[in-house]
Amino acid sequence: MDLYSLTPVDLIVAASLVLALGMVQILLGLGLFRTLALNSVRMVLQLLLVGVILKAVFDAATLPWIVLIALVMMGLAGYEVVARQKRAIRGWHGYGIGLASMSVTALIVTVLALTLMIETDPWYEPQYAIPLLGMILGNTMTGIGLALNNLTQTAWQTRVEIEARLVLGHSVRDATAELRSDSMRAGLIPTLNMLAAAGVISLPGMMTGQILAGSAPIEAVKYQILIMFLITAATGFGSLVAVQLGARRLFDARDRLRLDRLRSGR
Amino acid sequence: MLFEVKDLRGPNVPPVSFALAAGEVLPVRGESGVGKSQMLRALADLSPHEGEISLGGVEQQSMQATDWRRQVALVPAESGWWADTVAEHFPARPSEAWWERLRLRAALWESPVERLSSGERQRLAVLRALALEPRVLLLDEPTANLDRDNAEAMAGLLLDYLRDQGAAAVWISHDPREIDAHGDRWLEMTSEGGVLHGSV
Numbered sequence: 001m002d003l004y005s006l007t008p009v010d011l012i013v014a015a016s017l018v019l020a021l022g023m024v025q026i027l028l029g030l031g032l033f034r035t036l037a038l039n040s041v042r043m044v045l046q047l048l049l050v051g052v053i054l055k056a057v058f059d060a061a062t063l064p065w066i067v068l069i070a071l072v073m074m075g076l077a078g079y080e081v082v083a084r085q086k087r088a089i090r091g092w093h094g095y096g097i098g099l100a101s102m103s104v105t106a107l108i109v110t111v112l113a114l115t116l117m118i119e120t121d122p123w124y125e126p127q128y129a130i131p132l133l134g135m136i137l138g139n140t141m142t143g144i145g146l147a148l149n150n151l152t153q154t155a156w157q158t159r160v161e162i163e164a165r166l167v168l169g170h171s172v173r174d175a176t177a178e179l180r181s182d183s184m185r186a187g188l189i190p191t192l193n194m195l196a197a198a199g200v201i202s203l204p205g206m207m208t209g210q211i212l213a214g215s216a217p218i219e220a221v222k223y224q225i226l227i228m229f230l231i232t233a234a235t236g237f238g239s240l241v242a243v244q245l246g247a248r249r250l251f252d253a254r255d256r257l258r259l260d261r262l263r264s265g266r
Numbered sequence: 267m268l269f270e271v272k273d274l275r276g277p278n279v280p281p282v283s284f285a286l287a288a289g290e291v292l293p294v295r296g297e298s299g300v301g302k303s304q305m306l307r308a309l310a311d312l313s314p315h316e317g318e319i320s321l322g323g324v325e326q327q328s329m330q331a332t333d334w335r336r337q338v339a340l341v342p343a344e345s346g347w348w349a350d351t352v353a354e355h356f357p358a359r360p361s362e363a364w365w366e367r368l369r370l371r372a373a374l375w376e377s378p379v380e381r382l383s384s385g386e387r388q389r390l391a392v393l394r395a396l397a398l399e400p401r402v403l404l405l406d407e408p409t410a411n412l413d414r415d416n417a418e419a420m421a422g423l424l425l426d427y428l429r430d431q432g433a434a435a436v437w438i439s440h441d442p443r444e445i446d447a448h449g450d451r452w453l454e455m456t457s458e459g460g461v462l463h464g465s466v
Binding site for chain 1: 310311312313314327331332333335336339340341342344345346347348391394395398
């Protein structure tokens, strides 16, 4: 079975639905039209660009190209993590914590999947490596962003409670135990929802795509199960690392709570 | 000297130097916003600062931050409560004598923090710090939310503790009567720096 190819007209019809939503928002005075339009245009440009680049990379299929693409993806994801936070950690530390925790876990999980589970040949086969990294990175980014946002926001809101423990001689570890576990949980909530909803409430995108492309449903399901485990592991470990590094950065060598290291709230 | 402060200064702390012997109280006065509370935070090593602070000859920065804060205990103006009940904020139940002297009801021990009045919070915050048996107390208006009888009970308990334990205190207060009886020495905080008044 061949894929029914989409024409530009099909996409314009789909876009008109979003345009209609924008019109309704203008009529109701909700003021979200600009954001919605900008993000839609951005999405189209990004995906078209990626389509072009992916075709070139699939044709070339050399490791340096794939590494370059992976680096660009991780760099942009690191930026998104900081951009979504209300009180991100200032400077390179803020960017670095998100980037390091996300790249390390997403890379390790992706490489493990390629070499031990899917066993593509060569292991960096771009048709597998790049979409896999993209899916894992996208989910890890969301999780780490939520975890760090919860960490910095809650530290700001509960500074009196945290310092009350410090002045009683509690260690940073004790004073932030609840903060850290709450932030970890915040990072994992979308993943937990995804696991609970998989197949029952939502048909995951990748599986749907494979089925649309003509795969046998059970093959698509096996891949989806693999991806779910990879995403969960990467998001969980990523949030864990990000929260530990982030919590450490909130304090200095003398165990002082340094909220001056956070950006002012927006 | 038990507690020595030389050329302490910080982002919001005007320069100040003083030394305290065991049992001594240094009242601190000055306009609001001049940096009195910020000075106490620096003394507890809770915010970045410069200068030398030592306890019994040991420099602040050479001691673990947690050890320092247990021995140089800050009682901030706003007390923080991180758990649900009062009891969870204490390492052990404080002595009945202290509890009664501050005229706290016995039932408060098990009660939820959100039900406490501001005066009860303040008294419990002081007890929580005293339970560490600190050698220096940094008190930021410890009687601000208390009526006159309770304020006197609090001041009496604190002064007895300092005398019995040979501890010292830096005590911010707007009520001159509270500590005037204990020597004529006091620290005036101005935006240019701390000025020591009285016999040195």
